[in-house]
Amino acid sequence: MSVITLTIDGQAIAIEEGATLLEAAQEVGAAIPTLCHLKGLSPVGACRLCVVEVEGIPKLLPACVTAAAEGMVVHTNTDNLQDYRRTIVELFFAEGNHVCAVCVANNNCELQDAAISTGMTHVTYPYQYPQREVDVSHPQFGLDRNRCILCTRCVRACDELEGAHVWDIAYRGEHAKLIAGLDQPWGTVDACTSCGKCVDACPTGAIFRRGATVAEMERDRAKLEFLAQAREEQQWTR
Amino acid sequence: MDAVTQKVRLATVWLGGCSGCHMSFLDLDEWLFEVAKFADIVFSPVASDIKDYPENVDVCLVEGAVANEENLELLLKVRSRTRILASFGDCAVTANVPAMRNMLGTAEPVLRRCYLELSDGVSHKLPDEPGIVPPLLDRVLPVHEVVSVDLFIPGCPPSAPRIQAAIEPLLHGNTPLMEGREMIKFG
Ligand code: SF4
Ligand code: SF4
């Protein structure tokens, strides 16, 4: 496989052709915040939190779905980028109903982490207070759409790792919402094996184990990455 | 700054919140003596008996969201008489739990739900005591959607160490650095 060379935050790096800018940045230790990306699932570029600047290209590029190319000069952490990223995080907070103080994921939430890493002290956009449904029809798990950021990590985990494809995103714009089956209560979807992979995939408090109360929800993200690679690496336990 | 004592004129106010932020302020324990060395508390539900918000306040910590007309009136007075206004705690910063009623739309359905539909008393009526019970605003708002805010101290409640780190610089005329998990995590 051929190798390409590029510069990230002033550091020269050689990496296999086909690697993404996110992978290349991780090689040099540049911490790019991500939300929709989860190792082991196919990248979709849904959240735009991972945007970077590439010299000579007038627009920002999402690092998780942009292939590294020969000679690129990439900046991952400029003031400009931090401003855009903070704007994205603020919009997530403004368009949903996030009440961290009473959320299962408080302290274990990647949206909170993104708010901290982008320096968000408050939300400068007016809160929308949309009406969103909660689904607790599944015997083990619950879905609170008030906290869903439509990252599709659950959709991909269920489809690509479990092969059940319970989840989809329906409707558009502000009406877009996560649906189970054919827009039916989760507990009535026969395809669901209750494997819990969507629970481990969700970055926020939207999908949770029933019975977990405020700040109790922890997830095992590494399990998904392990499952995704297990066959390839002939590694059946961890 | 008080011309005679050279102390910072500090106030705290309590709008639509649970008073947890004020309880956390009291958790500063013996560090409150330090506060007293550098500040006069000129208005506060937990540390002063003054009933009217005074003029020329240097720093005010505002707990709570803006949920009713009394909150709104007090906040406007606070803004006009205060140099540095800090949103103190998640209810002030995000409107937090008090704003969960916003998902029901205006104040009317909220009152109906609480006092009529879910009431098990005998006299089913909406509260109506002009001049005594302040009417609800249709929408609960975070403080910065109503007036300009100079400092945000998130947390539900902000821990005593976070409060200390935020106000210690203010007592000496400096601005605190609000960044990192210890200082700005919500919840
Ligand atoms: S999902 Fe995260 S950001 Fe949203 S309320 Fe829960 S802890 Fe807060
Ligand atoms: S529990 Fe498993 S099968 Fe059911 S929706 Fe989640 S990922 Fe899909």
Ligand code: SF4
């Ligand atoms: S439920 Fe969770 S994983 Fe699924 S789209 Fe919403 S935030 Fe993403």
Ligand code: FES
């Ligand atoms: S992490 Fe790249 S777009 Fe979401």
